[in-house]
Structures are given as structure tokens and as C-alpha cells.
Amino acid sequence: MFEALNMSGSGMGVHQAWMDAISDNIANVSTVRRTSEAAYQSRYVVAASKESGGVEVAGIALSSPVGKLTYDPANPLADAQGLVRLPDVDLGEQLTTSIMAQRGYEANISQLERVKSAYQAAIQMGRS
């Protein structure tokens, strides 16, 4: 019973995972690694619709481990050429995506409220 509530809940779950991934990416935006190591790989949530309705997190896709080779000889992690590996995370892209995730989460909340009021209106019909 009340399947629409579960569907809105699954949407909120996916957007929550999306916001978690974006927070992780932004937190690691300046994570410097040696050139001999892989750069931080930013996370992207892969959403998939469920057969029974709703949505779920199908997996997490990772960006390239190459990252951005940056010349920073003052950094203690720099190699002989003065290069370090920075993650290939675009802060502007991450921030705009976080707005999308936030708005999606809020859209699911308002849909939940709408469905709940519809159910309550139907129940109200039986009173009086």
C-alpha cells in the first residue's frame, strides 16, 4: 500500500547518494598525489530505474586516475621535474551539480507531501 511514498523515498535516497559523492569530490579538490601514484578519482553516481517503480543507485563510476599534471616544484611531493598529480575535479561543475542534486531531493520531498495530502484528502472523503 502507498507505493508512491516508497518511490519518492527511493528518489530521495539516490539524490542523497549523489550529494554524498559531490561532497566527497569537493572535499578532495586539492588532494595532491605523487606522479608515481594515481590521482584522486572523482565519484559519479549511476542511477537506474527499478522494475517495481522508483530508482536505485546502480553503482559509482570513477573518473580517470591520470588527473591533472601540475608544475609545483615547491611541493614536497613533487618529482624530479617538479610535477605533482592533482585530481581532475572541476569545482564549478561540482557546485552546479550539487544544486541539481539538492533541487532533485527537494522535488522528491514536495512530491511526497503532495501524495500524502492526496491520500489524506481521499480519507477525508470518508469522514463527515
Place this chain on the structure above:
Amino acid sequence: MAGIAGIGGLPAGGLSALAQAYRQQVLASGPGASGASGASGAQGLSAAARAQAGREGAFAGVLGNGLSSLEATNANAAAKAVQAATGDLSDVHDYVIAATQAQVATELTTTVRNKALDAFNDIMRMSL
């Protein structure tokens, strides 16, 4: 609402006990009610059996089943409330969904019960 019940300590199985009482009442009233009319041989027995079967699927039985499923919904919401209080809840919206389901299901059940009680009172008020 369900959260308050979960933390405040509504006796566990309160609703299921109520549902059980409903079913026992239905079963107990079966043979007595049919005994008055079914005193003449095989046909009377089958009529009694039919009356019994009819009462099993009758309103009180349906209401008993409804109360059982309502209790499961409420128990789920109460468990989520405890998780939220102890910090074990990973997704905030999980509790909100469970509490909303419990709220709407409780409203539906009480409305159906009130409606049936109104019908019963209307019949009792009927002047013969």
C-alpha cells in the same frame, strides 16, 4: 506519532493483540449464531458452514487483518525512530517515509472503523 509511540513505549504487540481479539470474537460468534437456525440435518450443517465461512471474510475479519498490517507499519516506523535516536539511521528520509506511511495507514484504518460504527449505529437506531 509512531515515533512517540516507539520511544514512549506503547506496549509491544498492542495492535496485534487487538486484531487477535477481533478474530477470536468472529470465530466464537460463528457456531452460536448459526446454531439457532441450522438444526435440521445436512442442509443445516452446510448452512452453518457457509455462515462460518461468510463470517471469516466478514467485516471484523477484514478489520482484523487491516490492524495486523497497520501494526507492522507502525513497528517499522518505531524501529526507524529508535535508529534515529541512537544515531544508527543512515538516511534521514527513511524515517520520514516510514512515519508518513504509518500516519496515513492509521488514519485510513480509524476512518474505516468509524464509518462501520456509524453504519452499525444507524441500524440500531432503526425503529421497527
